[in-house]
Amino acid sequence: MMTPALLSAALLLLLLPGAPAQDSNQTPISIHVINSVTNTPNMTYSTYVVFRGILLGAMRRLRDSGPGFTFKYIEDSNYGPFLTSVNGLAGCPTMRTYWELLVKKAGGRVFRPDVGIGCYIPMADEEIILNFNKY
Template identity: 60%
Template sequence: MKTPALLSAVLLLVSLIPAASSDLTPFTVLVANSVKVTPCKNYTTAVVFRGILLGGLKRLQNSTKDFMFTYTEDPNYGPFLQSVNGLPGSQGNRTYWELLVKKPDGQVIRPDVGIGCYLPNKYETIILNYNKY
């Protein structure tokens, strides 16, 4: 193969590689409280290509002193978000950290999976909302 043809072939191959696996998917994390009036906090983080929300929260915790979270491991459903920024959910008070997602078009959904299964999409806002049940 002549050099220009080889170059074209290489460029074609590169363009066919799906979203390079090193690309990060950026998203916002909003910490909110529906139980007690508290100022919301906003953070930016990212996951790897099709990475799970838990990975993005760990990345955020490692990069920001201002954000921390804990989770417990449920034998059936995996990681359960237990506390955010030092505030724990409590069975006694019937409080928990609800997971909501605001889509870029403004629609807010309540995912039917937890932080171990949800895959954040570009420019979403993940709302960690302290709430009652």
Template identity: 40%
Template sequence: MTRKMICLFSFVALLSFVELGLPVKPAEFETYPVKLSIINELTNDKASFTSSVTEGGVLFGVLNNLNGSNGFSYSYSVNNNFGLYLESVNGVAGSDNDHTYWELLTESEGRLTRLETGIGCYQPKKDEHIILRFTKWN
């Protein structure tokens, strides 16, 4: 939770310090590709998408770039304590009763790693493979 709070406070602090040498025009930021895969472990449905992220941008931007196009949609909510929370992808939502949720992962060299932050703070890297996996918890 401390890491999430630091992320939020850092973002707010940077907004007020444009003179720190950060580019001030969107054209000055590099944009690079990101691969996004959707995996539903309960139905074995899979889909892959290619999007882009602006340098320093977050996963929320990647999802927004794809939203409503190419058969991809998602919804989120805002939690007062933890920020943006991914609720559903392509109409499939997690459920407390069914113990299901969307797990956020990154894949590198065949190895999956769970993201330590959510869609509002995670900054994808160039050519990164992000996986949204619908799964159950015990």
């Protein structure tokens, strides 16, 4: 049973602006949109995945929450979702451009996952980098 003092402290915490809207089922990540082909400014967004959730889930949540992040993908019959476009910029086979998926670990190491957005499971505080690049 909560005392009235404890109850009002709990209520106050809930109402405080900026109080983290996070629970133990949410893993915070950031998504950086960068362009290694042209000089488009970088964009950074914050979102989260649920416990063991896939990157695509976090991308959908970010798109639906309205900070201006948009993306498209096509379904590959063997490997699942292939990211084709981010924030209105699409990869192009004739220009040999595509959206590369990179991940920066908390320690700063950057690696290139060997799976796509439908299989990659981000860990806490990872920076996901969507890099418009050439192949």
